[in-house]
Each structure stands twice: as structure tokens, then as C-alpha cells.
Amino acid sequence: MKATKGYAGIFGEGLWSNNQMLVGLLGLCPLLATTTSATNGLGMGLATTAVLVCSNATVSLVRNLVRPEIRIPVFVLVIASFVTLVELVMQAFFYEMYLVLGLFISLIVVNCMIIGRAEAFASKHSVDRALVDGLAVGLGATLVLTSLGALRELVGQGTLFNQAELLLGEAGRHLTFHLGDDYQGALIAILPPGAFIGLGLMIALKNLIDKAVKRLSAARRAKPVQAATQPPEPAAG
Amino acid sequence: MKTFIASSPHVARVNRVDRIMLQVLLALIPGVLAMTWYFGWGLLINMGLAIVFALLAESAVLLARGRSPLPAIGDLSAVVTAVLFAISVPPILPWWLTLLGILFAIVLVKQLYGGMGYNPFNPAMAAYVFLLVSYPVAMTNWLTPSMLAEHHLSFMESLRIILDGSLPQGLTWDAITSATPLDEMRGKLDQNLTLDQIRQSPLWGNFGGRGWEWIAAWFLLGGLYLLWRRIITWHIPVSMLASLLVCATLFWTLDPQTHPFPAFHLFSGAAILGAFFIATDPVTASTTQRGQIIFGATIGVLVYVIRTWGGYPDAVAFAVLLMNIAAPMIDHYTQPRVFGHGGKGI
Structure with missing residues (x-):
């Protein structure tokens, strides 16, 4: 049962093993458009995380009230409200950042990563788990957006975190x-x-790391077995 | 007199990748010599660098993949990629751009997809586009053809420009470089000049730019050699050049003052080189006969469209890459009927 998975499991899955961008390849539109610099990627990632945490929690709260036939419109409504909220906050406090990211903040509404988590996780789990999941998935997305932004900025412009003061x-x-x-x-x-x-x-790179980790852990698991059985000296020849 | 009688199968010789690639390299010689004649030593220096980089990159990736690099190097495909790349880029391209382009071609475009025979895109053209999009200034720094140039770069001068970017004493970039015919034509047409006015410049020869038209003619000779040796079939080059010619003629007859003479399109830029040497790449082109005609004809139309209304002066690389991605679909819909299957008879 998935419900028995602990917070750490949910967190690890959202952040790494089931990273919605590297494994699910979701949310490619903001990924392509807003990762022109590390700052933009970070800003977009944080905005997405904020929406994701709030929408996950809300969806989880109303999951027993909403009839399954109309759940998708309700999810979209919830997400759209929080996106509007984030947009207004950005306009108030990070206006230059808002100008840079522009339309893509509003487009978080249709980011399939967020509605995907609402449908696949938040509508089936309690509030605390949904919160952890939202935070983990959001941070996972932020990680990818920021590192891809850093990579592109470094190769393309030779800078890192240019205009970080905007954020x-x-x-x-x-x-x-x-x-x-x-x-x-x-x-x-x-x-x-x-x-x-x-x-x-x-x-x-992620696949490479996963492979290396698997090989390492397999080697570690294999060792104690060998030590315990104490194989006899091989016969000569 | 005794004749030797062999039993079937009667195969004259085995077709191997390295033999085909060697023929392609041979066929490129006249065009390369012509380019060296008109643009100086830089081309050969760049070509040498590109070949060395390509072989090193290919070996490095193959070793990293745990394979022996020798067969892949011996098949000469990396050399052909390097030579085509060097022909496409300006002859005084800085060495590090050649290195970047070759790394992109061999590592990302060719080997990451599985190496020889698996790459969906033509490596040389992908590298050219990568550099053109990334470094537009360096990639449009074409030398002036020798009969128009005031200064002919010697071997050492070319080497210095390529290796550390320093120009010979008393020369400026403007003195040794000039716009390519396609660039010139596009720029002047944008200024609303008529073709009669544009063609008064000494830059123009009979069809295209002076020098350039002859380079294209020598590449055409090499292409005919490839056809004669049956390394390539006529389908792609003929359909590509024909559709380019049809488009150009159509617009030229409509308004000969704002659309260049059709032969200009054939003998400028990379049209001939692309038709015989680039679009015919057996790995990335369509493989069925009907498919090859569709493939070539669409490239021709795209070349005309991008040259006339697009953002970049020459279009062969873009057109070829666009059709590379469409080649599997074209092949899927143009499968020849297998004898005894389908059809109307039964």
C-alpha cells in the first residue's frame, strides 16, 4: 500500500526518484521558456512550489466533498486561485522578476505537473502527506529549473545568477x-x-547517478553475505 | 583462351562503408581544390584540424562506450563529416569553433544516438547550424574570392588568423572579408534595389557570385562522378535541384526584378554541394525511391522558401535537417509493394 509510505519516502520520490521533470517530463513549457538563467529558473521554481503546496493541501482537504465527476474542474479552479495569488504577490514584491517571467506565471495554471499531483496524490491522501508531496515535487522542479537555468546561462552568457537581486x-x-x-x-x-x-x-546525468548508486548498494549488500558464509579455500588448479 | 566462370551470386565487389566514403572524399576533391584556389589556405588548415578533432572525438566516445575505436575510424565516416563541415564553414573560422562544431557533430549528433548508421540528423549540417545560431558573426566572416581580394592571405597568415585570431599588419576584417552572394543579394533586395542595379557590382559573375559559381560547378562534377560510380542514385539530387529550379523560375517569371534568375539559386550557396553530397547521406535520407523524390523535392522547396523569406541567407543546412526528421515518416508511407502482397490483382 502506498499510504504506508513514510514522509521520507514521499519526499525522496518527489525530489529525486520520481522527479516530475526529469522522470515524468511534465511541465516542459515553463522548463523551455523560463530557464534562460539561473535566477529565472529559481523564481519560476519557487512560484511553482508555492502553488503546488497550497493546491495539494486544498485538494486534499476537499477530496471527500468533491464528486468524482467534477473533480478536474474543481482542481483547476483551486490551482487557478493560488496562481492568481502568487501572481499578485509577485507583482507587489518582485515586480521586475514578474516582468521577466511574465506570462509563464499565469501559465502555471495549466502546468500538468501540478494538476497531475492533485489528481494522482493529493486527492487520495491526507493533508499532511499531500503537503509533504507538494513541497518535495516543487523542490524537485525548482532543482531542475535552477540547474538547467544555470547551465544555459553559463554556456550562453558566461554568467551565473545574473540579476539575482531581482529575486x-x-x-x-x-x-x-x-x-x-x-x-x-x-x-x-x-x-x-x-x-x-x-x-x-x-x-x-540522473540515470548515470542512479546506475552508480545501484551498483554501489548492490556491492554493499553482496559483501556481508560473502563474509558470513566464509567460503572455503578454493582448491588449487 | 580460357575464361573464368564463377558461380552465382555474381557480385562484382563488396560494398563497404569505407569504400563508399572514400569515393565521396574523392568526389569532393575538385570542389575543395576550387575553394582553396578562390579562398586560400584557410580551408585546408580548417579541414586538417577538423579531421584530427573528429577522429579524436570519435575514438574518445567509442572508448568510453567500451568499444574498439579502430573499425569506426577506418570507415572514414568521421572524416567525411569533418570535410563537409570544413567546406561549409568560413575558411578562417577560429580553431576553437571548429573544435566545438566537431564535438557537437560527433559526440552529440552522431555517437549519442548510437554512432554510424543510427544518427537521425546529418552530423556536419547539425554542427553547422549549431555554430551559425550560436556564433553568427564568426560564421558569416567569409573571405573575398581571390580575383576580387586586395590581399591574398599566405599560409602562415591564415594559420595565425585561425589559431589566435590576429590579422596580418595593416589589414582589417572588412578588407579581407565580404558578403557571400546570397547575403549580398538579400541585403540589396531588402534595400528595394532592382536586380539590374544589384548586378552592376563586380561581385557578380554569369549566374551567381564570381568564384562561387565555379566552386559550385566543380562540386557538380564531383556529384556526377558519384552518380557514375553509383554511390548515390539520381532521385535526391535531381528532385531537389528540379524543385528549387521550379520555385525560382515561377517567382522569377512573375517578377524578374525582385527575384533572382533561377540559375543564381542553383549556383549559389550550398545548393549543388547539398544536393549531391549532403542530402544524399545514406543514413539520414529517405531510403525508398519514391520517398527520396519526395525528400529531395521538399528540400528544394524549403531551400527556396528559407532563402527568400527566412532569417538566414543560406538554407540548405536547415532544409536538410528539417527533412532528416521527416525521413522516417516518408519511408513509412512510401514502402514499395512486396511482390505477391497487396495491390489490386487478387
């Missing part, structure tokens, strides 16, 4: 990293093909 205030200025003026960036990294190529490489 993090004046302290963000110290985060900005420049590769130097001589660096000639590959423009393609900033353009949409760069996002596809970068995402492909990130998926490959």
Missing part, C-alpha cells in the same frame, strides 16, 4: 558570477534548442 534583494548581487568578458557564449544555449539539449544531458 533575492540586494544580497543577491554577491551571488552573481562572471566568467570574464573574453568569454564568447554559445547563443544556442539560451535559445529553445539549448533547453532541449540541456534537459537531455540532465536526464542522462
Whole structure:
């Protein structure tokens, strides 16, 4: 039963093993459009996380009241309300960031990652679990968006966290990293093909890490068995 | 007199990848020599660098995949990719751009999809597009053809430009580079000049730009050699050039002052080279005969459309890549009927 899975299991699944962007390949539209820099990716990721946590919790709260026939419109309504909320908050406090991300904040409404979690997880689990799931999936998405943004920004412009002050205030200025003026960036990294190529490489990296971890844990599991049985000395020849 | 009688199958010789690739390289020689004649040593230097980078990249990836690099290097496909790449890029491209392009072609476009025979896109063209989109300035720095140039770069001067980007004393980029005929034509047409006015410039020869038209003619010779050796069939080159010609003639007859003469389209840019050497890549092109005609004809139309209304001056690379992705679907719908199956008879 899935319900018996602990918080750690839910968290690990959302953040890594079932990462909605690297494994589910969901939410590609914001992924392609907003990861032109690490700052944009981080901003988009945080906005998505906020919506995801709130919508997961709300959907989980109303899961026994909503008739299954109309659940999808209700989910969309819930998500749209929170997206509007996030949009207004961004307009009030991060106006420049809002101008950069623009339309894609409103488009979080139709992000299939969020409605996917509402349908697949929040509508079947209690509030606390839904909250943890929302947070984990959101952070997983933020991780991917930020690293892909960093990759594209570094290759394309030779900077990292350029304009971070838009999101993090004046302290963000110290985060900005420049590769130097001589660096000639590959423009393609900033353009949409760069996002596809970068995402492909990130998926490959994740698979590589997963494989290595599996091999390591298999080796660790194999060792004590060998030690316990104490194989006899092999006969010569 | 005794004649040797062999039993069937009567196969004259075994077709192997390396033999085909060797023929392609041979067929490229006249065009490459012509380009060297008009644009100087840079092309050969770039080509040498590209071949070395390609072989190193291919071996590195194959070793990382746990395979022996020798057969793949011996089949010369990486060399052909490198040579086609060097022909497409400007002859004074900085060495690190050649390295980037070749790495992109061999590692990302070819080997990540499984290596020789598995890549859906033409590696040389993908690398060209990658560089053109990423570094538009360096990729449009074409030299002036030798009969129009005031200064002819010597071997050492070309080498220095490629290796550390420093120009010879007293020269500027403007002095040694000039717009390609396609660039020139597009720029002047955008200024609302008529073709009669545009063609008064000394840049123009009989059909296309001076120098350029002859390079295309020498590549045509190589292409005919490939046809004669039956390395390629006529379907793709003929359908591609024919559809390009049809489009160009149609618009030219409608308004000869704002649309270039049809032969201009054939003998400019990479049309001939693309038709015989690039679109015919056996891995990425369509494989059925009807499919090859559709494939080639669509490339021709796309070349005309992108050249005339698109954002980039030449279009062969974009058109070929677009049709590469469509090739499996074309093949699917143009399967020849297997004898005894389907049809109306039974």
C-alpha cells in the first residue's frame, strides 16, 4: 500500500526518484521558456512550489466533498486561485522578476505537473502527506529549473545568477558570477534548442547517478553475505 | 583462351562503408581544390584540424562506450563529416569553433544516438547550424574570392588568423572579408534595389557570385562522378535541384526584378554541394525511391522558401535537417509493394 509510505519516502520520490521533470517530463513549457538563467529558473521554481503546496493541501482537504465527476474542474479552479495569488504577490514584491517571467506565471495554471499531483496524490491522501508531496515535487522542479537555468546561462552568457537581486534583494548581487568578458557564449544555449539539449544531458546525468548508486548498494549488500558464509579455500588448479 | 566462370551470386565487389566514403572524399576533391584556389589556405588548415578533432572525438566516445575505436575510424565516416563541415564553414573560422562544431557533430549528433548508421540528423549540417545560431558573426566572416581580394592571405597568415585570431599588419576584417552572394543579394533586395542595379557590382559573375559559381560547378562534377560510380542514385539530387529550379523560375517569371534568375539559386550557396553530397547521406535520407523524390523535392522547396523569406541567407543546412526528421515518416508511407502482397490483382 502506498499510504504506508513514510514522509521520507514521499519526499525522496518527489525530489529525486520520481522527479516530475526529469522522470515524468511534465511541465516542459515553463522548463523551455523560463530557464534562460539561473535566477529565472529559481523564481519560476519557487512560484511553482508555492502553488503546488497550497493546491495539494486544498485538494486534499476537499477530496471527500468533491464528486468524482467534477473533480478536474474543481482542481483547476483551486490551482487557478493560488496562481492568481502568487501572481499578485509577485507583482507587489518582485515586480521586475514578474516582468521577466511574465506570462509563464499565469501559465502555471495549466502546468500538468501540478494538476497531475492533485489528481494522482493529493486527492487520495491526507493533508499532511499531500503537503509533504507538494513541497518535495516543487523542490524537485525548482532543482531542475535552477540547474538547467544555470547551465544555459553559463554556456550562453558566461554568467551565473545574473540579476539575482531581482529575486533575492540586494544580497543577491554577491551571488552573481562572471566568467570574464573574453568569454564568447554559445547563443544556442539560451535559445529553445539549448533547453532541449540541456534537459537531455540532465536526464542522462540522473540515470548515470542512479546506475552508480545501484551498483554501489548492490556491492554493499553482496559483501556481508560473502563474509558470513566464509567460503572455503578454493582448491588449487 | 580460357575464361573464368564463377558461380552465382555474381557480385562484382563488396560494398563497404569505407569504400563508399572514400569515393565521396574523392568526389569532393575538385570542389575543395576550387575553394582553396578562390579562398586560400584557410580551408585546408580548417579541414586538417577538423579531421584530427573528429577522429579524436570519435575514438574518445567509442572508448568510453567500451568499444574498439579502430573499425569506426577506418570507415572514414568521421572524416567525411569533418570535410563537409570544413567546406561549409568560413575558411578562417577560429580553431576553437571548429573544435566545438566537431564535438557537437560527433559526440552529440552522431555517437549519442548510437554512432554510424543510427544518427537521425546529418552530423556536419547539425554542427553547422549549431555554430551559425550560436556564433553568427564568426560564421558569416567569409573571405573575398581571390580575383576580387586586395590581399591574398599566405599560409602562415591564415594559420595565425585561425589559431589566435590576429590579422596580418595593416589589414582589417572588412578588407579581407565580404558578403557571400546570397547575403549580398538579400541585403540589396531588402534595400528595394532592382536586380539590374544589384548586378552592376563586380561581385557578380554569369549566374551567381564570381568564384562561387565555379566552386559550385566543380562540386557538380564531383556529384556526377558519384552518380557514375553509383554511390548515390539520381532521385535526391535531381528532385531537389528540379524543385528549387521550379520555385525560382515561377517567382522569377512573375517578377524578374525582385527575384533572382533561377540559375543564381542553383549556383549559389550550398545548393549543388547539398544536393549531391549532403542530402544524399545514406543514413539520414529517405531510403525508398519514391520517398527520396519526395525528400529531395521538399528540400528544394524549403531551400527556396528559407532563402527568400527566412532569417538566414543560406538554407540548405536547415532544409536538410528539417527533412532528416521527416525521413522516417516518408519511408513509412512510401514502402514499395512486396511482390505477391497487396495491390489490386487478387
